[in-house]
Amino acid sequence: MQFVQQLINGVTIGSFYALVALGYTMVYGVLKMINFAHGDLFMWGAYLGLTLFTLLGATALAGSAWMVVPAAIAVLLVVALAGLLVERVAYRPLRHAGRLAPILSALGVAFLLQSLARNIYGASWRTYPSGIALSGGVTLAPGLRVSAMQILALAAAALLMAALSLFVQRTRVGTAMRAVSIDPVAARLMGIDVDRIISVVFLIGPGLGGVAGLIVALYYGSFDFTLGWTFGLKAFIAAILGGIGNIPGAMLGGMLLGVVETLASGYISPQWKDVIAYAALIGILIARPTGLLGERLAAKV
Amino acid sequence: MGRERDNGAGTGRWGGSMIESAAAILRIARRRPLLVQAALLLLALLLPLPLSDYYRTVAWRTGIYVLLGLSLNVVVGYAGLFQLGHAAFYAIGAYTAAILNLRCGVPLLAALPASVAVAGAAGYLITRPILHLRGDYLAIVTIAFGEVVRLALVNNLFGITGGANGLSGIDRPSLFGVELRAPIAHYYLMLFFLAVTIAAMHRLERSRLGRAWLCVREDEEAAAAMGIDATRVKLQAFVIGSAWAGLAGGLFAGKLTVVAPDLAKFMESVVLFCIVVLGGTGSIPGVFVGACGMVTLPELFRPLRDWRDAWLGITMVVMMIARPEGIWPSRRVQMEIRGEKEEARAPAG
Numbered sequence: 293m294q295f296v297q298q299l300i301n302g303v304t305i306g307s308f309y310a311l312v313a314l315g316y317t318m319v320y321g322v323l324k325m326i327n328f329a330h331g332d333l334f335m336w337g338a339y340l341g342l343t344l345f346t347l348l349g350a351t352a353l354a355g356s357a358w359m360v361v362p363a364a365i366a367v368l369l370v371v372a373l374a375g376l377l378v379e380r381v382a383y384r385p386l387r388h389a390g391r392l393a394p395i396l397s398a399l400g401v402a403f404l405l406q407s408l409a410r411n412i413y414g415a416s417w418r419t420y421p422s423g424i425a426l427s428g429g430v431t432l433a434p435g436l437r438v439s440a441m442q443i444l445a446l447a448a449a450a451l452l453m454a455a456l457s458l459f460v461q462r463t464r465v466g467t468a469m470r471a472v473s474i475d476p477v478a479a480r481l482m483g484i485d486v487d488r489i490i491s492v493v494f495l496i497g498p499g500l501g502g503v504a505g506l507i508v509a510l511y512y513g514s515f516d517f518t519l520g521w522t523f524g525l526k527a528f529i530a531a532i533l534g535g536i537g538n539i540p541g542a543m544l545g546g547m548l549l550g551v552v553e554t555l556a557s558g559y560i561s562p563q564w565k566d567v568i569a570y571a572a573l574i575g576i577l578i579a580r581p582t583g584l585l586g587e588r589l590a591a592k593v
Numbered sequence: 594m595g596r597e598r599d600n601g602a603g604t605g606r607w608g609g610s611m612i613e614s615a616a617a618i619l620r621i622a623r624r625r626p627l628l629v630q631a632a633l634l635l636l637a638l639l640l641p642l643p644l645s646d647y648y649r650t651v652a653w654r655t656g657i658y659v660l661l662g663l664s665l666n667v668v669v670g671y672a673g674l675f676q677l678g679h680a681a682f683y684a685i686g687a688y689t690a691a692i693l694n695l696r697c698g699v700p701l702l703a704a705l706p707a708s709v710a711v712a713g714a715a716g717y718l719i720t721r722p723i724l725h726l727r728g729d730y731l732a733i734v735t736i737a738f739g740e741v742v743r744l745a746l747v748n749n750l751f752g753i754t755g756g757a758n759g760l761s762g763i764d765r766p767s768l769f770g771v772e773l774r775a776p777i778a779h780y781y782l783m784l785f786f787l788a789v790t791i792a793a794m795h796r797l798e799r800s801r802l803g804r805a806w807l808c809v810r811e812d813e814e815a816a817a818a819m820g821i822d823a824t825r826v827k828l829q830a831f832v833i834g835s836a837w838a839g840l841a842g843g844l845f846a847g848k849l850t851v852v853a854p855d856l857a858k859f860m861e862s863v864v865l866f867c868i869v870v871l872g873g874t875g876s877i878p879g880v881f882v883g884a885c886g887m888v889t890l891p892e893l894f895r896p897l898r899d900w901r902d903a904w905l906g907i908t909m910v911v912m913m914i915a916r917p918e919g920i921w922p923s924r925r926v927q928m929e930i931r932g933e934k935e936e937a938r939a940p941a942g
Contacts, residue, residue, distance in 0.1 A: 320729070386914060392874055396871060396912075400906040401906060401910060404907055528733065566740065567744045573734070
């Protein structure tokens with residue numbers, strides 16, 4: 293029973309990693325760059341949630357869990373626009389400037405976002421107002437309990453990932469996105485507006501990341517401005533684990549990382565859980581240099 | 594170096610704007626490198642004299658970061674490998690010196706070679722299995738290794754790293770029986786190693802190995818076709834870079850007398866990476882400029898420290914948009930990025 297319980301906890305955390313990993317992987321898919329600012333956009337999702345809950349606290353929804361719905365929609369929109377802005381200002385001018393300059397620019401944006409959060413909200417740990425996080429849960433069997441927050445978080449993550457998969461697989465823009473990630477030059481020749489697709493990616497990735505920030509902050513209860521570094525790094529590792537640039541890979545990598553970490557924490561030692569997660573990553577990359585589901589990127593330098 | 598030719602633009606136009614005179618000075622500097630080196634050394638020797646102890650420490654810190662930047666420059670600049678966990682080797686060097694000093698009573702300066710050796714050996718062991726990874730995958734594995742090193746230090750590996758608080762009470766280095774206490778003494782100690790490092794890097798850049806790195810960085814397959822063992826030279830870059838970071842770690846332990854796992858944190862590696870790229874990848878003066886930008890300036894603006902990361906971030910973005918090749922790039926990298934028609938000349942010598 294304990295094993296199943298750990299598995300459920302692991303999948304919950306893994307779904308958060310997956311949501312954030314999607315942002316890394318989509319950007320990498322179309323631009324072949326690591327968006328180091330993504331983790332901090334995700335962190336801003338958590339802080340914007342804080343502001344929104346404070347504002348909504350004055351309305352009829354005060355103290356109710358329903359506040360999450362309008363807050364999540366607002367966070368999705370605001371962080372998506374922020375992502376778009378970051379791309380326009382910091383990445384687009386550097387598209388032909390080699391591989392190092394965009395990394396440095398992304399790190400610069402990360403510094404800026406982090407510093408802004410620290411100055412606006414303070415360096416201490418913050419918590420959401422009470423009454424928003426669902427309490428209670430379902431006991432499936434003796435010793436096996438799923439909390440309401442876990443159900444909500446898993447449902448939200450599953451919904452967002454399903455919507456993204458449908459979008460990427462079924463719509464014209466999604467198809468164009470896949471085309472750009474396979475070969476931007478050929479895609480342009482086929483009449484796809486590559487710049488527009490990149491903008492779409494920078495709306496969707498950070499948007500999902502922002503909502504993930506809100507959900508993570510709700511799930512853990514408290515957070516500080518370093519959330520973007522710590523959690524973002526893990527999510528990035530999840531993206532690589534699955535094969536960066538590959539959308540199902542990011543979901544698989546996220547789940548796997550969450551489960552490995554939780555099991556390592558439960559059965560080996562909580563102190564060493566991060567080391568075990570990183571060791572798993574290193575082991576998998578040594579054996580499969582492009583991640584679990586990665587393929588064609590092997591020769592990219 | 595002395596034979597390097599300027600591209601002829603604006604020769605003979607003295608006076609005028611400050612930019613033009615600066616350019617003229619640079620041209621003279623390029624023709625008389627020995628003069629410049631002597632002048633810079635003199636400047637570095639005199640620099641701490643008028644400063645207060647606080648600013649002497651700032652100068653020392655900058656120098657340590659230049660050392661670290663030069664060590665990372667071997668990996669990122671010369672060999673073109675993405676290393677985002679470099680601070681781990683700095684920490685390994687610092688801990689080696691600290692442990693040898695505290696456990697075995699080895700004097701700090703005598704422990705420095707061990708710092709270098711252990712950091713170099715760690716670099717070998719860590720990078721040997723991952724050399725076949727490319728680009729971003731290599732970057733992420735080095736991040737993971739850096740974090741593993743930090744967490745191992747936090748979790749008190751083998752019971753000798755002192756856990757999250759690190760180790761304290763390390764002896765200060767002493768030279769000819771005199772304990773080096775004052776910041777100025779540490780400054781000169783650092784300067785000695787820095788001068789040796791710069792001379793060594795200057796030679797290394799132009800050596801057979803240095804040229805092999807450039808080839809591998811430009812095109813690994815072509816380099817292999819020319820008979821360069823790419824895996825071997827990449828490994829050499831990692832080992833040399835790691836060992837040199839270990840030296841900086843040992844010097845750090847001697848000045849602060851405390852070492853902590855935070856030395857290996859990801860942020861530290863990021864700062865080192867920024868020093869190399871911001872100043873100009875593969876360029877020794879570039880590392881100086883990068884270290885001043887990332888370490889000295891924020892230190893001088895301490896009163897504004899709450900906002901300094903924000904400014905640093907904005908500066909990094911603006912800098913990269915304005916000069917993607919870095920502030921003081923090597924001529925080769927500048928030509929690559931600016932796409933100049935002029936034929937890329939191999940450094941003479």
